[in-house]
Amino acid sequence: MRKLAILTLVALLAACKPAADPAGEDRSVPTAPPMPEAKADGPNAASTAVSLDGEGLRFVDKTSGKTSLLAFGVPRxxxxxxxxxxxxQADDRSTNEECGAGxxxxxxxxxxxxxxxxGKFVGWFLGNEPGASAYSTVSGIAIGTTRAQAKQSVAIVDIEDSTLGEEFSIGGGANGVGGMFAEPGDAAKIDALFAGVNCFFR
Known part of the structure:
Protein backbone atom coordinates (compact mmCIF):
# COMPACT_ATOMS: atom_id res chain seq x y z
CA MET A 1 0.00 0.00 0.00
CA ARG A 2 2.87 2.36 0.93
CA LYS A 3 4.57 1.54 -2.37
CA LEU A 4 1.39 2.36 -4.27
CA ALA A 5 1.10 5.75 -2.53
CA ILE A 6 4.69 6.64 -3.42
CA LEU A 7 4.14 5.71 -7.05
CA THR A 8 0.98 7.83 -7.13
CA LEU A 9 2.85 10.87 -5.70
CA VAL A 10 5.63 10.51 -8.27
CA ALA A 11 3.06 10.40 -11.06
CA LEU A 12 1.37 13.57 -9.77
CA LEU A 13 4.67 15.45 -9.54
CA ALA A 14 5.54 14.44 -13.07
CA ALA A 15 2.18 15.71 -14.29
CA CYS A 16 2.77 19.10 -12.63
CA LYS A 17 6.22 19.58 -14.17
CA PRO A 18 6.12 22.32 -16.86
CA ALA A 19 6.53 21.08 -20.38
CA ALA A 20 9.87 21.68 -22.02
CA ASP A 21 10.02 24.43 -24.65
CA PRO A 22 9.79 23.08 -28.17
CA ALA A 23 13.21 22.90 -29.75
CA GLY A 24 14.15 26.03 -31.62
CA GLU A 25 11.11 28.08 -30.51
CA ASP A 26 11.68 31.80 -31.17
CA ARG A 27 10.87 33.81 -28.04
CA SER A 28 12.24 37.14 -29.30
CA VAL A 29 10.09 40.25 -28.88
CA PRO A 30 8.28 41.09 -32.14
CA THR A 31 9.23 44.38 -33.76
CA ALA A 32 7.06 46.74 -35.79
CA PRO A 33 7.47 46.50 -39.56
CA PRO A 34 9.44 49.35 -41.15
CA MET A 35 7.49 52.33 -42.47
CA PRO A 36 6.94 52.02 -46.22
CA GLU A 37 8.82 54.41 -48.45
CA ALA A 38 6.82 57.14 -50.15
CA LYS A 39 5.99 56.40 -53.78
CA ALA A 40 6.24 59.77 -55.60
CA ASP A 41 6.09 57.77 -58.83
CA GLY A 42 3.41 59.61 -60.77
CA PRO A 43 4.05 60.26 -64.47
CA ASN A 44 4.88 63.93 -63.77
CA ALA A 45 6.96 63.37 -60.62
CA ALA A 46 10.26 64.18 -62.31
CA SER A 47 9.07 67.47 -63.82
CA THR A 48 6.57 68.82 -61.27
CA ALA A 49 6.74 69.84 -57.62
CA VAL A 50 3.76 70.42 -55.35
CA SER A 51 3.72 73.56 -53.21
CA LEU A 52 1.46 74.00 -50.19
CA ASP A 53 -0.95 76.90 -50.53
CA GLY A 54 -3.69 78.37 -48.39
CA GLU A 55 -6.07 78.25 -51.36
CA GLY A 56 -5.30 74.67 -52.44
CA LEU A 57 -2.18 73.04 -53.88
CA ARG A 58 0.14 74.76 -56.32
CA PHE A 59 1.89 72.70 -59.00
CA VAL A 60 5.30 74.03 -60.02
CA ASP A 61 7.13 73.21 -63.25
CA LYS A 62 10.67 72.40 -62.10
CA THR A 63 12.19 73.67 -65.34
CA SER A 64 10.34 76.91 -66.03
CA GLY A 65 9.13 77.73 -62.52
CA LYS A 66 5.60 78.32 -63.82
CA THR A 67 2.84 77.48 -61.37
CA SER A 68 -0.80 76.45 -61.57
CA LEU A 69 -3.20 76.40 -58.64
CA LEU A 70 -5.40 73.41 -57.89
CA ALA A 71 -7.94 75.53 -56.05
CA PHE A 72 -10.37 74.51 -53.36
CA GLY A 73 -13.75 73.92 -54.95
CA VAL A 74 -12.69 71.78 -57.91
CA PRO A 75 -14.35 68.35 -58.32
CA ARG A 76 -12.89 65.45 -56.35
CA GLN A 89 -1.61 56.08 -56.88
CA ALA A 90 -3.69 56.96 -53.82
CA ASP A 91 -3.24 54.76 -50.76
CA ASP A 92 -6.83 54.78 -49.56
CA ARG A 93 -10.15 56.58 -49.36
CA SER A 94 -12.19 57.07 -46.21
CA THR A 95 -15.10 59.02 -44.73
CA ASN A 96 -15.81 60.62 -41.37
CA GLU A 97 -19.43 61.54 -40.73
CA GLU A 98 -18.71 63.28 -37.42
CA CYS A 99 -16.26 66.06 -38.30
CA GLY A 100 -16.88 69.46 -36.79
CA ALA A 101 -17.30 70.92 -40.28
CA GLY A 102 -19.76 68.20 -41.25
CA GLY A 119 -17.77 66.03 -54.01
CA LYS A 120 -15.53 69.12 -53.92
CA PHE A 121 -11.89 69.59 -52.89
CA VAL A 122 -12.07 71.66 -49.70
CA GLY A 123 -8.84 71.12 -47.78
CA TRP A 124 -5.58 69.25 -47.32
CA PHE A 125 -3.57 67.89 -44.39
CA LEU A 126 0.14 67.00 -44.42
CA GLY A 127 1.36 64.77 -41.61
CA ASN A 128 4.81 63.86 -40.38
CA GLU A 129 5.03 60.64 -42.38
CA PRO A 130 7.05 59.22 -45.28
CA GLY A 131 6.60 61.47 -48.30
CA ALA A 132 6.16 64.69 -46.33
CA SER A 133 9.53 66.00 -47.49
CA ALA A 134 8.16 66.33 -51.03
CA TYR A 135 5.98 69.28 -49.97
CA SER A 136 6.71 72.82 -48.79
CA THR A 137 5.27 76.30 -49.09
CA VAL A 138 6.75 78.75 -51.59
CA SER A 139 8.68 80.24 -48.68
CA GLY A 140 10.21 76.87 -47.80
CA ILE A 141 8.11 76.00 -44.75
CA ALA A 142 7.81 72.22 -44.44
CA ILE A 143 7.44 69.35 -42.01
CA GLY A 144 10.54 69.45 -39.81
CA THR A 145 11.13 73.20 -40.12
CA THR A 146 11.86 74.66 -36.69
CA ARG A 147 9.98 77.61 -35.26
CA ALA A 148 13.18 79.68 -35.36
CA GLN A 149 13.75 78.86 -39.03
CA ALA A 150 10.14 79.61 -39.95
CA LYS A 151 10.27 83.02 -38.26
CA GLN A 152 13.12 84.03 -40.55
CA SER A 153 10.92 83.87 -43.66
CA VAL A 154 7.28 84.21 -42.58
CA ALA A 155 5.13 85.64 -39.80
CA ILE A 156 4.17 82.87 -37.39
CA VAL A 157 0.94 83.58 -35.52
CA ASP A 158 0.43 81.33 -32.50
CA ILE A 159 -3.16 80.22 -31.87
CA GLU A 160 -3.71 80.89 -28.19
CA ASP A 161 -5.46 78.22 -26.10
CA SER A 162 -5.80 75.87 -29.06
CA THR A 163 -7.13 72.43 -28.21
CA LEU A 164 -4.87 71.03 -30.95
CA GLY A 165 -1.66 71.79 -29.06
CA GLU A 166 1.06 74.10 -30.41
CA GLU A 167 -1.09 75.36 -33.27
CA PHE A 168 -0.07 78.28 -35.47
CA SER A 169 -0.92 79.96 -38.74
CA ILE A 170 1.36 81.48 -41.33
CA GLY A 171 0.54 85.14 -41.78
CA GLY A 172 -3.01 84.78 -40.50
CA GLY A 173 -6.10 85.39 -42.59
CA ALA A 174 -8.90 83.08 -43.68
CA ASN A 175 -6.88 81.55 -46.53
CA GLY A 176 -3.64 80.96 -44.66
CA VAL A 177 -1.72 77.76 -44.06
CA GLY A 178 -2.00 76.38 -40.54
CA GLY A 179 0.19 73.97 -38.67
CA MET A 180 1.26 72.42 -35.41
CA PHE A 181 4.65 72.35 -33.74
CA ALA A 182 5.65 69.17 -31.93
CA GLU A 183 6.38 71.13 -28.74
CA PRO A 184 6.89 74.68 -27.42
CA GLY A 185 10.06 76.67 -28.03
CA ASP A 186 12.08 77.99 -30.97
CA ALA A 187 13.75 74.60 -31.52
CA ALA A 188 10.39 72.86 -31.95
CA LYS A 189 9.79 71.33 -35.36
CA ILE A 190 6.64 71.52 -37.46
CA ASP A 191 4.74 68.26 -37.10
CA ALA A 192 1.74 68.99 -39.35
CA LEU A 193 0.57 71.53 -41.93
CA PHE A 194 -2.95 72.08 -43.26
CA ALA A 195 -5.28 74.43 -45.09
CA GLY A 196 -8.96 74.72 -45.94
CA VAL A 197 -11.54 72.51 -44.25
CA ASN A 198 -10.19 69.80 -41.95
CA CYS A 199 -11.65 67.28 -39.53
CA PHE A 200 -10.66 68.99 -36.30
CA PHE A 201 -12.57 68.94 -33.02
CA ARG A 202 -11.92 72.19 -31.18
Missing part, protein backbone atom coordinates in the same frame (compact mmCIF):
# COMPACT_ATOMS: atom_id res chain seq x y z
CA UNK A 77 -11.86 63.51 -59.45
CA UNK A 78 -9.90 66.47 -60.79
CA UNK A 79 -8.01 66.96 -57.52
CA UNK A 80 -7.22 63.26 -57.14
CA UNK A 81 -5.97 62.96 -60.71
CA UNK A 82 -3.80 66.07 -60.43
CA UNK A 83 -2.01 64.84 -57.32
CA UNK A 84 -1.77 61.25 -58.54
CA UNK A 85 0.14 62.50 -61.58
CA UNK A 86 2.92 63.52 -59.18
CA UNK A 87 2.52 61.47 -56.00
CA UNK A 88 1.43 58.22 -57.59
CA UNK A 103 -19.19 64.88 -43.06
CA UNK A 104 -15.88 64.77 -44.95
CA UNK A 105 -14.34 62.35 -47.41
CA UNK A 106 -10.59 61.79 -47.64
CA UNK A 107 -8.09 60.50 -50.17
CA UNK A 108 -4.59 59.80 -48.84
CA UNK A 109 -1.37 59.93 -50.85
CA UNK A 110 1.40 58.92 -48.42
CA UNK A 111 1.75 61.88 -46.01
CA UNK A 112 -0.73 64.08 -47.90
CA UNK A 113 -4.48 63.78 -47.39
CA UNK A 114 -6.97 65.60 -49.59
CA UNK A 115 -10.29 66.52 -47.98
CA UNK A 116 -13.60 66.60 -49.82
CA UNK A 117 -17.10 67.73 -49.00
CA UNK A 118 -20.10 67.28 -51.29
Missing amino acids: AQAETALANVAG PLDFTRFDAMTLNFQD
Whole structure:
Protein backbone atom coordinates (compact mmCIF):
# COMPACT_ATOMS: atom_id res chain seq x y z
CA MET A 1 0.00 0.00 0.00
CA ARG A 2 2.87 2.36 0.93
CA LYS A 3 4.57 1.54 -2.37
CA LEU A 4 1.39 2.36 -4.27
CA ALA A 5 1.10 5.75 -2.53
CA ILE A 6 4.69 6.64 -3.42
CA LEU A 7 4.14 5.71 -7.05
CA THR A 8 0.98 7.83 -7.13
CA LEU A 9 2.85 10.87 -5.70
CA VAL A 10 5.63 10.51 -8.27
CA ALA A 11 3.06 10.40 -11.06
CA LEU A 12 1.37 13.57 -9.77
CA LEU A 13 4.67 15.45 -9.54
CA ALA A 14 5.54 14.44 -13.07
CA ALA A 15 2.18 15.71 -14.29
CA CYS A 16 2.77 19.10 -12.63
CA LYS A 17 6.22 19.58 -14.17
CA PRO A 18 6.12 22.32 -16.86
CA ALA A 19 6.53 21.08 -20.38
CA ALA A 20 9.87 21.68 -22.02
CA ASP A 21 10.02 24.43 -24.65
CA PRO A 22 9.79 23.08 -28.17
CA ALA A 23 13.21 22.90 -29.75
CA GLY A 24 14.15 26.03 -31.62
CA GLU A 25 11.11 28.08 -30.51
CA ASP A 26 11.68 31.80 -31.17
CA ARG A 27 10.87 33.81 -28.04
CA SER A 28 12.24 37.14 -29.30
CA VAL A 29 10.09 40.25 -28.88
CA PRO A 30 8.28 41.09 -32.14
CA THR A 31 9.23 44.38 -33.76
CA ALA A 32 7.06 46.74 -35.79
CA PRO A 33 7.47 46.50 -39.56
CA PRO A 34 9.44 49.35 -41.15
CA MET A 35 7.49 52.33 -42.47
CA PRO A 36 6.94 52.02 -46.22
CA GLU A 37 8.82 54.41 -48.45
CA ALA A 38 6.82 57.14 -50.15
CA LYS A 39 5.99 56.40 -53.78
CA ALA A 40 6.24 59.77 -55.60
CA ASP A 41 6.09 57.77 -58.83
CA GLY A 42 3.41 59.61 -60.77
CA PRO A 43 4.05 60.26 -64.47
CA ASN A 44 4.88 63.93 -63.77
CA ALA A 45 6.96 63.37 -60.62
CA ALA A 46 10.26 64.18 -62.31
CA SER A 47 9.07 67.47 -63.82
CA THR A 48 6.57 68.82 -61.27
CA ALA A 49 6.74 69.84 -57.62
CA VAL A 50 3.76 70.42 -55.35
CA SER A 51 3.72 73.56 -53.21
CA LEU A 52 1.46 74.00 -50.19
CA ASP A 53 -0.95 76.90 -50.53
CA GLY A 54 -3.69 78.37 -48.39
CA GLU A 55 -6.07 78.25 -51.36
CA GLY A 56 -5.30 74.67 -52.44
CA LEU A 57 -2.18 73.04 -53.88
CA ARG A 58 0.14 74.76 -56.32
CA PHE A 59 1.89 72.70 -59.00
CA VAL A 60 5.30 74.03 -60.02
CA ASP A 61 7.13 73.21 -63.25
CA LYS A 62 10.67 72.40 -62.10
CA THR A 63 12.19 73.67 -65.34
CA SER A 64 10.34 76.91 -66.03
CA GLY A 65 9.13 77.73 -62.52
CA LYS A 66 5.60 78.32 -63.82
CA THR A 67 2.84 77.48 -61.37
CA SER A 68 -0.80 76.45 -61.57
CA LEU A 69 -3.20 76.40 -58.64
CA LEU A 70 -5.40 73.41 -57.89
CA ALA A 71 -7.94 75.53 -56.05
CA PHE A 72 -10.37 74.51 -53.36
CA GLY A 73 -13.75 73.92 -54.95
CA VAL A 74 -12.69 71.78 -57.91
CA PRO A 75 -14.35 68.35 -58.32
CA ARG A 76 -12.89 65.45 -56.35
CA ALA A 77 -11.86 63.51 -59.45
CA GLN A 78 -9.90 66.47 -60.79
CA ALA A 79 -8.01 66.96 -57.52
CA GLU A 80 -7.22 63.26 -57.14
CA THR A 81 -5.97 62.96 -60.71
CA ALA A 82 -3.80 66.07 -60.43
CA LEU A 83 -2.01 64.84 -57.32
CA ALA A 84 -1.77 61.25 -58.54
CA ASN A 85 0.14 62.50 -61.58
CA VAL A 86 2.92 63.52 -59.18
CA ALA A 87 2.52 61.47 -56.00
CA GLY A 88 1.43 58.22 -57.59
CA GLN A 89 -1.61 56.08 -56.88
CA ALA A 90 -3.69 56.96 -53.82
CA ASP A 91 -3.24 54.76 -50.76
CA ASP A 92 -6.83 54.78 -49.56
CA ARG A 93 -10.15 56.58 -49.36
CA SER A 94 -12.19 57.07 -46.21
CA THR A 95 -15.10 59.02 -44.73
CA ASN A 96 -15.81 60.62 -41.37
CA GLU A 97 -19.43 61.54 -40.73
CA GLU A 98 -18.71 63.28 -37.42
CA CYS A 99 -16.26 66.06 -38.30
CA GLY A 100 -16.88 69.46 -36.79
CA ALA A 101 -17.30 70.92 -40.28
CA GLY A 102 -19.76 68.20 -41.25
CA PRO A 103 -19.19 64.88 -43.06
CA LEU A 104 -15.88 64.77 -44.95
CA ASP A 105 -14.34 62.35 -47.41
CA PHE A 106 -10.59 61.79 -47.64
CA THR A 107 -8.09 60.50 -50.17
CA ARG A 108 -4.59 59.80 -48.84
CA PHE A 109 -1.37 59.93 -50.85
CA ASP A 110 1.40 58.92 -48.42
CA ALA A 111 1.75 61.88 -46.01
CA MET A 112 -0.73 64.08 -47.90
CA THR A 113 -4.48 63.78 -47.39
CA LEU A 114 -6.97 65.60 -49.59
CA ASN A 115 -10.29 66.52 -47.98
CA PHE A 116 -13.60 66.60 -49.82
CA GLN A 117 -17.10 67.73 -49.00
CA ASP A 118 -20.10 67.28 -51.29
CA GLY A 119 -17.77 66.03 -54.01
CA LYS A 120 -15.53 69.12 -53.92
CA PHE A 121 -11.89 69.59 -52.89
CA VAL A 122 -12.07 71.66 -49.70
CA GLY A 123 -8.84 71.12 -47.78
CA TRP A 124 -5.58 69.25 -47.32
CA PHE A 125 -3.57 67.89 -44.39
CA LEU A 126 0.14 67.00 -44.42
CA GLY A 127 1.36 64.77 -41.61
CA ASN A 128 4.81 63.86 -40.38
CA GLU A 129 5.03 60.64 -42.38
CA PRO A 130 7.05 59.22 -45.28
CA GLY A 131 6.60 61.47 -48.30
CA ALA A 132 6.16 64.69 -46.33
CA SER A 133 9.53 66.00 -47.49
CA ALA A 134 8.16 66.33 -51.03
CA TYR A 135 5.98 69.28 -49.97
CA SER A 136 6.71 72.82 -48.79
CA THR A 137 5.27 76.30 -49.09
CA VAL A 138 6.75 78.75 -51.59
CA SER A 139 8.68 80.24 -48.68
CA GLY A 140 10.21 76.87 -47.80
CA ILE A 141 8.11 76.00 -44.75
CA ALA A 142 7.81 72.22 -44.44
CA ILE A 143 7.44 69.35 -42.01
CA GLY A 144 10.54 69.45 -39.81
CA THR A 145 11.13 73.20 -40.12
CA THR A 146 11.86 74.66 -36.69
CA ARG A 147 9.98 77.61 -35.26
CA ALA A 148 13.18 79.68 -35.36
CA GLN A 149 13.75 78.86 -39.03
CA ALA A 150 10.14 79.61 -39.95
CA LYS A 151 10.27 83.02 -38.26
CA GLN A 152 13.12 84.03 -40.55
CA SER A 153 10.92 83.87 -43.66
CA VAL A 154 7.28 84.21 -42.58
CA ALA A 155 5.13 85.64 -39.80
CA ILE A 156 4.17 82.87 -37.39
CA VAL A 157 0.94 83.58 -35.52
CA ASP A 158 0.43 81.33 -32.50
CA ILE A 159 -3.16 80.22 -31.87
CA GLU A 160 -3.71 80.89 -28.19
CA ASP A 161 -5.46 78.22 -26.10
CA SER A 162 -5.80 75.87 -29.06
CA THR A 163 -7.13 72.43 -28.21
CA LEU A 164 -4.87 71.03 -30.95
CA GLY A 165 -1.66 71.79 -29.06
CA GLU A 166 1.06 74.10 -30.41
CA GLU A 167 -1.09 75.36 -33.27
CA PHE A 168 -0.07 78.28 -35.47
CA SER A 169 -0.92 79.96 -38.74
CA ILE A 170 1.36 81.48 -41.33
CA GLY A 171 0.54 85.14 -41.78
CA GLY A 172 -3.01 84.78 -40.50
CA GLY A 173 -6.10 85.39 -42.59
CA ALA A 174 -8.90 83.08 -43.68
CA ASN A 175 -6.88 81.55 -46.53
CA GLY A 176 -3.64 80.96 -44.66
CA VAL A 177 -1.72 77.76 -44.06
CA GLY A 178 -2.00 76.38 -40.54
CA GLY A 179 0.19 73.97 -38.67
CA MET A 180 1.26 72.42 -35.41
CA PHE A 181 4.65 72.35 -33.74
CA ALA A 182 5.65 69.17 -31.93
CA GLU A 183 6.38 71.13 -28.74
CA PRO A 184 6.89 74.68 -27.42
CA GLY A 185 10.06 76.67 -28.03
CA ASP A 186 12.08 77.99 -30.97
CA ALA A 187 13.75 74.60 -31.52
CA ALA A 188 10.39 72.86 -31.95
CA LYS A 189 9.79 71.33 -35.36
CA ILE A 190 6.64 71.52 -37.46
CA ASP A 191 4.74 68.26 -37.10
CA ALA A 192 1.74 68.99 -39.35
CA LEU A 193 0.57 71.53 -41.93
CA PHE A 194 -2.95 72.08 -43.26
CA ALA A 195 -5.28 74.43 -45.09
CA GLY A 196 -8.96 74.72 -45.94
CA VAL A 197 -11.54 72.51 -44.25
CA ASN A 198 -10.19 69.80 -41.95
CA CYS A 199 -11.65 67.28 -39.53
CA PHE A 200 -10.66 68.99 -36.30
CA PHE A 201 -12.57 68.94 -33.02
CA ARG A 202 -11.92 72.19 -31.18
